Amino acid sequence: MSDTEIYLHAEKIDKIYPGTKALDQVSFDVKRGKVNVLIGENGAGKSTLMRIIAGIEQPSAGKLYLQGREVTFPSTVEARANGIAIIHQELSLFPNLTVFQNLFMASEHTKNGLLDDAEHRRLAKGVLERLKYPIDPNTKVGDLRVGQQQMIEIARNLLIPNLKILIMDEPTSSLSESEVDTLFTIMRELTASGISIIYISHRLEELMRIGDFVTIFRDGKLVAEAAVKDVDVPWIVRHMLGKGKNYPKRSEQIDWSKRETVLEVKDLTLPKSGGGFLLNKVSFNLKKGEVLGFYGLLGAGRTEIFECIMGLRPLHSGTIIKDGQQLEIGTLSEMIGKGFAWLPEDRQRDGLVQTMNIEQNIALSNVGAYSTAAGLIDQAAEDRDVSDMITDVKIKVADKRLPILSLSGGNQQKCVFAKGALTHPTIMLLDEPSRGIDIGAKTEIFNLIYQYAEKGVSLIVVSSELEEIIAIADRIVVLSNGLKTAEFTGDDINQDNLVKASYLGHQHSKD
Amino acid sequence: MNKNDLIMTLLKGRTLIVLALLVIFFSFAADQFFTSQSLLLVAKHVALYGILGIGMTYVLVTAGIDLSVGAIVGLAGMCAGSLIYNGFTIFGYTIYFSVPTIVLIAVLVGVIGGLVNGLIITRFAVAPFIATLGTMYIARGMANLTSAGATFPNLNGKEALGNTGFEIFGRDILGFPVAVIIMLVIAFIAATILRKTPFGWHILAIGGNERAAKLSGVRVDFDKILVYMFSGGCAAIVGVIATSQLVASHPMTGNTWEMNAIAAAVLGGTSLMGGIGTIWGTVIGAFIIGVITDGMVMCGVSEFWQMIIKGLVIILAVIIDQYQRDLQAKMALQARNENK
Structure with a gap:
């Protein structure tokens, strides 16, 4: 041989x-x-x-x-x-x-x-x-x-x-x-x-x-x-x-200490059904216009934090303060009304309605806002907003009435992003936004994240890809086994630091 | 226009094409079929299945099912019949309501039945099939209890009691059956809601992907309860019309009509998997069932053969529907590849 x-x-x-x-x-x-x-x-x-x-x-x-x-x-x-x-x-x-x-x-x-x-x-x-x-x-x-x-x-x-x-x-x-x-x-x-x-x-x-x-x-x-x-x-x-390309790192220098805090989470705790904790006293804050990264291994508790904030985990305890006021966690639709948007991790299962077309998927979270006095959808306003959003997030499509599945994975993800963005959120929670899409589309998603951060939207991004999270986040919180084990900014954000911190929670629990 | 596009256009218009072919066929097969008298009779029957089918379409679009509608037809009809025939007795006094009030009460009974369905399904997470199977028996039992199984005959009411005029729903206005007018009005409203309101959009999303709908902020449970209330209300309206057409109410009225409602919706292109369905499709589906049934009667086809043929038509419709969906998926895939 x-x-x-x-x-x-x-x-x-x-x-x-x-x-x-x-x-x-x-x-x-x-x-x-x-x-x-x-x-x-x-x-x-x-x-x-x-x-x-x-x-x-x-x-x-x-x-x-x-x-x-x-x-x-x-x-x-x-x-x-x-x-x-x-x-x-x-x-x-x-x-x-x-x-x-x-x-x-x-x-x-x-x-x-x-x-x-x-x-x-x-x-x-x-x-x-x-x-x-x-x-x-x-x-x-x-x-x-x-x-x-x-x-x-x-x-x-x-x-x-x-x-x-x-x-x-x-x-x-x-x-x-x-x-x-x-x-x-x-x-x-x-x-x-x-x-x-x-x-x-x-x-x-x-x-x-x-x-x-x-x-x-x-x-x-x-x-x-x-x-x-x-x-x-x-x-x-x-x-x-066909040409050189790399993840662009957000370059601008911002003094975050002077920025207002839009969200403060204190001692967020979520018990595990079989004993122990999915989240154990996790605290972090989020500044206006910031891209905060959550890094951690599978089961570290990244998704669970989003689920607590969006009202899917009623068993959680802890304090969440938004814009200086204590936040009452309600149902998911109420949380959208309070300015949150969430992109779930599993695009096909949780993000899209496969039987609906592109336009309907994008408008789904916000369609109630187009209701006229007669209860009908204001088609013109809805149509205009969806078209604007398609341009804004750069979805490549000839006709927005095509089935959602006729789009590539990257464009489908942009639709999910557009759906969240259409509700005019102040805080966007993105769970693995670049999962399973190609490099070109990834770069476009990252650019979207920057674009919205510059508009003043605060974003929390979960990613399990090191290079990605290092490139896009202004600050990174590392979670491990339900614990917050580290927080890095500036030059401390590097692969070694992140990887080391991602195991700390496991050692902690064994002690 | 390539071959697929042509096939697709034909498939999309197939319910109307089939209906037209059936009308032409029976016009030749049975002499008296294509007369205004026969067609109005067909339309009267169609209205009953059509209204039930419209409510059922909403339920099917959310990926649910409502087996209780036939029994609610009976219950609402018996409520109306009982209120006209016996009045309402409380503390020894018997009150006779006017016909509009009676109709309102009967419809309310149906809406409450739907509310019960919706609550059982959403609050206790019971599968819609089982929940509505249960309420089907309960509603049928209650219908029989109102008269101990007997019929309330002769519901014309008495001038002295101020409850005449109930037979109006079985009559014609300017040669057009009232029942058909009611169906068209309900169909128009239901179609508008389904296509042009946030609520309609939400129930399409629930049937398409309930998890994604919920995570997009759709109040899934609340919307589902409304859908079952609508279906119950439609069933009660059918109960009132059927009772009015016969000028008598029998507790077994509407038995197995839920199956005709499902068949009308499915023939009209509604998917039992949820997320797909149109109101006008269901109305056409109801016409197809009505034309086949009455057409075969006029041709002298035996009742047993009627059943077999109806069953075959339904199965064939679903097979064609499936073919259309496969073709659609194939074309979407092609479009996706072309987009790249």
Whole structure:
């Protein structure tokens, strides 16, 4: 076996949708026992190519060769039979079933024709231990957090017998750093045993860490490929965008001590249902026009703070002062009325109404404000505001009456942002606003954040991506295991400080 | 215009096309079908299912279901019948209300029934199917209790008691059935609310993605309660009309009509999954059911075959609906790829 044996070869693949060419003469090699990284902006064609390799879609032209032998995959069944598995970007789990039922769905073990749940539990335990993820196999998947669900999705694919190629489409988009570490260890084990991995991610630093070969897509074409050890991040970004681009750091110097405080949270505490705390006496403040970052690992309590403020956690205690006055936490619609806007972490599940069009989604939180004396919606005012907002947040769309799902992920996220911004908030709470969107769209979301901060809106941004939060936040609060472990400003904001502080809460609780 | 766009246009107009084809078919199949007399009779039946279907459309749009409407038809009708026939006895005195008051009370009974449905569903988190199944039995039982299962006949009222005129809802005005006029008025109001008010927008969002709606500030529980009250109110109006048409009230009136209401909504393109539905679609759906039923009667098709054909039409409608949704999704995906 040579160092770069080609396990699967795609030859001059075309994929044509009416009116658009998603893939244009793409020839791509999957190198055996390597991590083959695919990168490119959304819509560059990488996901389409993966769907073709996994048998989900058929190429319009071109051929696939498996170890030199021509193959066709009319459906996922044939691809799976050849040991090709895909982990989707969007979760495909059954929230109403348990972890072990999810793991063995459609590949059940039976004994005398009946389900052998003892065996299921034993195997589930095994694979979860291998992932260093001690979740009880009897837990309902719907009760798990998004990051935990993603690990279940990964575990499910590790159980496939005869696995040869594992396609991972943004598997880390909701994992914490330590979970990513575990995942990378597993990936190394897999490649060492001869399994080839195709890895799609938007996180450049991850690609540099885990990738062996990198292939860059742009506008349906394969534009560059190289061994990762021979290239650096600027090289990748240059090929992706066709021009150099980096996260712009907000540069202006502001004396925050002179700025008025718009929100002050004191001793925010939220008990955990099984004992202990989800939030333990967390205090912080927020200045007018400030971008405050919340950094922390999964389960650190970042999302819970937002949920407390928005009225979804009635069990919390502590004092919240807004504009010098004690804030009564009411229902979510009341909190929107008090000037808060919240972008939830899970765009598809919590942010969008998929059956409604772009305009309806953007206006949803504010539609009551357009009610005329007769109770009808003032269509002209609503229409004008939504159009203004679409221009303001730079959503690229020809007609705002198109279905929301016809937009790319980045534009969908801008719609969720626009929905919040339309209620004229003074404080915006953004939970992972750049999750699962490409670099170009990310930069645009960051620019939106700056734009609104300059208008005087105060924003709290949760992100688990270090480089991102370092770039955008004026000040960063680090949470760990429900505790606030650090707060950094200015030059103290760096990767080392943040990472160290993100573990402090765990040590604390063990003492 | 490419092929998909053409198919889409045909699919979107399919309920009207089907209705037109059915009318043409029955006009040839049954001589007396395409006469003003027959068509008015069809319209009278259609009005009942149409009004029920309008209320049901609201409920289905929130991804709920209301099985109690048929029983509320019976209960509201019996309330009206009882108040005309027996009056209202309290402390030994019997009061006879005027017809407008009676209608108001009957409708209120339906609205309260809907309120009970809404409260059970939102406050106690009972699945709509089960909650309304329960209230269906309760309302039917109460309808029977008002008369111990008997019919109140001859509801013309007495001049001396000042409660005449109840039969108006079964009559025609200028040759047009009052029931159809009521349906059109309700349909117009309901369609306006659904498309042009914040409330309508909110219930579409609830059915499309309840979590996202809630997190966007929609008062999900409150809006759902209103929706069930509306459905109950529609059912009570149907109870009054049906009673008026017969000039008699029977406790089993409206039995299984909830199924016709659901069928009308589904034929009109309302999704049982929530988030999708139009009022005028439901009205056309009600016409399709009415034309098939009465048309087959006039053709002399046996009652048993009528059932089978009605069932087939409903299933076929949903299959076509599903096809349309798949095509829509496909076209959205294409648009998305083109946008990039």
